[in-house]
Amino acid sequence: MPESISPHPERAALAPLVEALAGAAGPYLLEVVAAEDMDEIALRPEGLLGVVDLARRNGFNLLLDIGGTDHYPLQPRFEISYHLTALPTAATASEPAALRQPNFKAPRLRLRVFDDGEDATVPTLTHLWPSADWAEREIFDQFGVRFSGHPDLRRLLNPDDFTGYPLRKDFPLRGLERRFVPGGRAGAVPPVTET
């Protein structure tokens, strides 16, 4: 159920926009929270593109990072968190006096997308921010969350033939397979591939 919390006093100016963003999520909104550091909107993946689109049109022009969390055994299991910020641009820097204040901090926004299951899928943001490319590949690599529409969804950190998704909570710490057998001189030799 949507839940409303009174906005943080320092971020009162942002409250109408946060409300509009929550509205853009429509039925996929989970909750809106005024956290200590920034406002956050929790939603289902289906609502992500609408919210991001509206945020972009209202000055949130930079995607800082995309994070992944596995809340296993809680449901829904996977959380993909997006941090957006609104850097002043040539167009906006001239108008609001707030930007000239000595303690001005660029407003930030956190989107928390929750999905579940082995085939958890979140829409990609690579067409909006190319920097989302590797961040989404890393989350796919480590959590097995897929990003629909991603142009090149391959593993980023682990070997291409790796089995499993190591940052899932139910992944065994030592992995599902032993790739190299101990034994030194007599031990197994990894394949040498010419590229």
Add this chain to the structure above:
Amino acid sequence: MALGENQPFVVTKLDDFLKWAQSSAIWPMTMGLACCAIEMMSIVSPKYDTARFGAEVFRSSPRQADLMIVSGRVSNKMAPVLRQLYEQMPDPKWVISMGACASTGGIFDNYAVTPADTFLPIDIYVPGCPPSPDALIYALMQLRREIQAGSKVKVLSANA
């Protein structure tokens, strides 16, 4: 050309000459994997100065090196790369496993890291996290003794 009366010369066995040459000019490969590489780099600094032992020339090509110092944790993704570099080195060649991670996996008992001796023949293990440059120089000295003796077994039994 015949030797003149006052020209000095030395009589030796070819094997001994080769061992002397190999052990006196060990050329390590420029390859740093992790934090141990910082300690490895300092052994060529003026303070530790492995130039005293003819081992200061870090070659940037495996084809010109005869010593691989595995200086840091080896990830499963990096291991085939290391194996390929090792096979590109000309014989005779030696491998030093530097530090806890390269020798046993160290603190990384997980899916990502493998000990170096699971895919390379290691001649000398250097303990430490990281080993001090002195420890690495000691390993270098031990490797010289190993080369001069012709086998690791002779060195170990001589030290015992």
